[in-house]
Amino acid sequence: MVAVKRNTWQREAVREALDSRDGFVSAQGLHQGLRDAGSPIGLATVYRALADLATVGEADSLQSPEGESLYRACATTGHHHHLICRSCGLTVEIEATEVEQWAKRTASDHGFTEAQHIVDIFGLCHQCASAKA
Amino acid sequence: MVAVKRNTWQREAVREALDSRDGFVSAQGLHQGLRDAGSPIGLATVYRALADLATVGEADSLQSPEGESLYRACATTGHHHHLICRSCGLTVEIEATEVEQWAKRTASDHGFTEAQHIVDIFGLCHQCASAKA
DNA sequence: GTCGAATTGATAACCGTTATCATTACGAGT
DNA sequence: ACTCGTAATGATAACGGTTATCAATTCGAC
Numbered sequence: 001m002v003a004v005k006r007n008t009w010q011r012e013a014v015r016e017a018l019d020s021r022d023g024f025v026s027a028q029g030l031h032q033g034l035r036d037a038g039s040p041i042g043l044a045t046v047y048r049a050l051a052d053l054a055t056v057g058e059a060d061s062l063q064s065p066e067g068e069s070l071y072r073a074c075a076t077t078g079h080h081h082h083l084i085c086r087s088c089g090l091t092v093e094i095e096a097t098e099v100e101q102w103a104k105r106t107a108s109d110h111g112f113t114e115a116q117h118i119v120d121i122f123g124l125c126h127q128c129a130s131a132k133a
Numbered sequence: 134m135v136a137v138k139r140n141t142w143q144r145e146a147v148r149e150a151l152d153s154r155d156g157f158v159s160a161q162g163l164h165q166g167l168r169d170a171g172s173p174i175g176l177a178t179v180y181r182a183l184a185d186l187a188t189v190g191e192a193d194s195l196q197s198p199e200g201e202s203l204y205r206a207c208a209t210t211g212h213h214h215h216l217i218c219r220s221c222g223l224t225v226e227i228e229a230t231e232v233e234q235w236a237k238r239t240a241s242d243h244g245f246t247e248a249q250h251i252v253d254i255f256g257l258c259h260q261c262a263s264a265k266a
Numbered sequence: 267g268t269c270g271a272a273t274t275g276a277t278a279a280c281c282g283t284t285a286t287c288a289t290t291a292c293g294a295g296t
Numbered sequence: 297a298c299t300c301g302t303a304a305t306g307a308t309a310a311c312g313g314t315t316a317t318c319a320a321t322t323c324g325a326c
Contacts (some may be wrong), residue, residue, distance in 0.1 A: 006292050006303060022147050028282075042306035064288065067200050067313085068282070083243055099252075102231055108254050110216055110225050115256035116198070119232075123240050123248035138322050161313075175275035180314065200282085201313070259293060267326105274321065280314080290305070296298085 010041050014049035015073070018059060023089030024070035062120060085125035087132070094121075147182035148206075151192060156222035157203035157215070164238060209220075216254045220261035237249050 017034055018025070031046040050071045053059035060074045062082065067087050074080065079100070083092040099119055107115035124132065150167050151158070158166075164179040183204050186192035193207045197219070207213070209226050216225040232252055240248035
């Protein structure tokens with residue numbers, strides 16, 4: 001029998017919790033939020049759900065400078081990058097065909113294959129920049 | 134008395150071991166290499182030395198997709214990016230004016246300031262790709 | 267050479283993540 | 297609606313990388 005994806009309330013809860021966030025969240029942070037909201041969901045399940053969402057492409061993941069994996073529900077289904085406010089976490093999804101091609105070309109120029117790239121921009125969004133001034 | 138940096142053979146050993154490598158190495162990998170070379174240096178010390186080198190700017194550090202911290206003594210002192218073999222660690226330093234401008238433009242297009250970007254490409258170098266086949 | 271303080275290193279503690287495995291419950295088929 | 301096989305769950309153990317601990321060491325100023 002072929003593996004069938006089941007719809008569990010837990011999976012849905014994770015998806016919704018992720019959607020309700022504006023920026024990137026850690027698995028543990030999301031779990032904590034769900035527990036605080038009264039859900040008895042398990043930590044392992046949150047990790048699994050997030051991994052699944054990331055695999056399917058419904059969520060994007062990246063690593064914080066501290067080494068944690070952060071997740072986010074991305075509107076764009078295709079491959080894209082992020083522009084992240086390092087102060088408030090506001091995230092903008094970015095299309096970068098230009099960079100995509102550059103990465104691929106650069107890799108093959110040097111004989112590299114199976115190239116994947118990490119491209120993210122961290123900065124201060126307009127609001128945070130103003131608030132800071 | 135103010136804190137004084139001491140010159141220990143261990144610190145020097147780490148610096149040299151890092152210089153002798155072509156690509157990024159994990160702290161554990163470097164430690165292993167030193168032990169294999171006969172040095173009785175401790176793992177904790179390697180971590181400390183690498184952290185120091187990174188702080189001073191004598192070493193570049195980045196995180197592998199798997200979450201490990203990798204270190205490298207870079208030839209270029211200025212801003213540059215990396216093309217890294219995820220199998221052997223071979224690293225090519227990359228100038229990417231193209232991407233540099235794209236990043237700056239993208240950030241300002243969205244009202245972001247003080248933008249810094251993380252741009253690295255991971256792949257399999259020609260040798261590792263062949264060895265794998 | 268002395269001596270105080272920085273450094274070392276073996277190991278324990280940490281932290282995030284993944285694996286384990288008995289239990290639960292989804293949902294296709296009847 | 298009821299069964300039943302199996303995927304999913306969740307408490308917890310295991311895991312891997314990194315950091316903290318702390319007694320022993322050793323650098324280097326005097």
